[in-house]
Amino acid sequence: MTTVGTNRPRIGEWHGYEALRRLQDAALPAALRAAARSPFYRRRAADLPTDRAELRTTGLTTKRDLRDAYPFGLLAVDRAELATYHESSGSSGAPTSSYYTAGDWLDLAERFARKWVGIRPDDMFLVRTPYALMITGHLAHAAARMCGATVVPADNRSLAMPYSRVVRVMRDLDVTLTWSLPTDALVWAAAATAAGYRSDRDFPALRALFVGGEPLSRARRDRLAALWRAPVVEEYGATETGSLAGVCPFGRLHLWADRAVFEVYDPRTGRTGPDGRGQLVVTPLYREAMPLLRYNLEDEVEVEYRECDCGWWLPVVRVLGRTAPDCRTGGPPLTQSGLEELVFSLPAEYGVMFWRARAGHAHLRIEIEVADPHRVPAVSELTEAVGRTYDVAVDVTPVPPGTLVPTGLLTATADVMKPRGLFGADEDWDRALRYY
Numbered sequence: 001m002t003t004v005g006t007n008r009p010r011i012g013e014w015h016g017y018e019a020l021r022r023l024q025d026a027a028l029p030a031a032l033r034a035a036a037r038s039p040f041y042r043r044r045a046a047d048l049p050t051d052r053a054e055l056r057t058t059g060l061t062t063k064r065d066l067r068d069a070y071p072f073g074l075l076a077v078d079r080a081e082l083a084t085y086h087e088s089s090g091s092s093g094a095p096t097s098s099y100y101t102a103g104d105w106l107d108l109a110e111r112f113a114r115k116w117v118g119i120r121p122d123d124m125f126l127v128r129t130p131y132a133l134m135i136t137g138h139l140a141h142a143a144a145r146m147c148g149a150t151v152v153p154a155d156n157r158s159l160a161m162p163y164s165r166v167v168r169v170m171r172d173l174d175v176t177l178t179w180s181l182p183t184d185a186l187v188w189a190a191a192a193t194a195a196g197y198r199s200d201r202d203f204p205a206l207r208a209l210f211v212g213g214e215p216l217s218r219a220r221r222d223r224l225a226a227l228w229r230a231p232v233v234e235e236y237g238a239t240e241t242g243s244l245a246g247v248c249p250f251g252r253l254h255l256w257a258d259r260a261v262f263e264v265y266d267p268r269t270g271r272t273g274p275d276g277r278g279q280l281v282v283t284p285l286y287r288e289a290m291p292l293l294r295y296n297l298e299d300e301v302e303v304e305y306r307e308c309d310c311g312w313w314l315p316v317v318r319v320l321g322r323t324a325p326d327c328r329t330g331g332p333p334l335t336q337s338g339l340e341e342l343v344f345s346l347p348a349e350y351g352v353m354f355w356r357a358r359a360g361h362a363h364l365r366i367e368i369e370v371a372d373p374h375r376v377p378a379v380s381e382l383t384e385a386v387g388r389t390y391d392v393a394v395d396v397t398p399v400p401p402g403t404l405v406p407t408g409l410l411t412a413t414a415d416v417m418k419p420r421g422l423f424g425a426d427e428d429w430d431r432a433l434r435y436y
């Protein structure tokens with residue numbers, strides 16, 4: 001067995017950013033030795049880094065590197081030591097592998113479990129992110145089990161778990177915690193309404209919504225919290241790394257910099273620094289199966305070292321999300337988060353939750369789902385807000401509820417079966433082997 005280190009820090013055990021740096025420096029040598037066991041890094045350089053100064057001069061590991069190393073090019077332990085194998089696939093469709101030992105899983109579960117509302121033995125925890133190949137469902141599952149909570153493994157890419165069933169389970173089981181995309185929790189609210197419930201009144205057991213996997217603007221977070229009358233606890237991470245940041249009681253997203261060294265890379269200048277705006281680069285400190293050195297996540301972020309009332313002494317990160325670089329505005333660059341902030345800043349009674357936008361060179365088209373009584377004010381207020389913020393020609397089109405998120409999706413029931421050979425005279429035997 002290889003062991004990278006079992007003395008993993010816990011929040012509250014250090015005070016100040018100097019102390020945080022000392023923690024990183026203490027863990028770095030073992031992490032760098034682990035990387036030296038990886039064929040990928042051995043091939044890459046004769047002299048692998050042994051301390052922070054040398055690490056800083058090591059080339060970045062790119063997403064392309066990970067794809068090229070498919071499936072086991074980064075494996076630094078014996079294959080028998082692996083506990084799980086995962087994949088994510090980017091827009092190119094080429095798979096990116098990641099794999100973890102049982103030891104890695106302790107670090108992964110601990111990081112995910114860092115939720116300021118806590119995860120308790122009496123919690124009923126609905127895990128509503130994918131289990132197939134990706135890590136996200138398993139992360140929440142492992143963290144919940146570690147804390148003694150009851151897991152309701154719901155997945156979100158399974159025909160067995162349509163929205164109507166999510167709503168039924170949340171109510172009947174008194175679900176206290178959920179883990180999902182923020183968008184999914186919005187759709188549950190719509191599904192609850194379609195089932196005749198009020199999301200803010202008929203789910204009193206719900207203690208918090210854990211969300212991640214998408215950038216989340218403040219306005220959308222506040223709307224979600226109001227819709228479910230529960231705090232929304234955000235999380236940021238990737239399948240290749242697990243959880244990298246979580247939100248504190250004061251609403252700031254903090255990087256888990258006691259478990260990884262973070263840098264910010266500016267692709268225009270080619271320089272990296274500890275903070276500022278650019279792409280997030282990570283060197284995890286407690287990895288056995290698949291060590292990564294300066295892995296560029298290519299997510300646009302802003303990192304800041306500041307004091308926060310939470311006293312965690314961890315840098316604050318803002319994940320900026322997709323930009324529309326070709327759209328010429330008279331104001332700031334057009335981002336998905338920026339637009340989302342404006343959509344969700346419309347008065348809640350307008351009920352606008354679902355939208356999409358298409359950016360041209362100097363023109364922006366937005367569609368919003370809105371019911372008749374609120375159509376006129378919603379369109380004019382959003383047109384005004386977007387024009388004022390971005391100084392761009394904008395066309396806001398109202399569409400009836402059910403257009404962007406079909407009503408059938410909210411009310412459909414599960415239609416899954418096992419393979420079957422024998423059918424009755426009136427039954428559809430074309431479904432014999434279509435067991436989904």
Ligand SMILES: [Zn+2]
Pocket residue numbers: 248249250251252254308309310311312
């Ligand atoms: Zn904080």
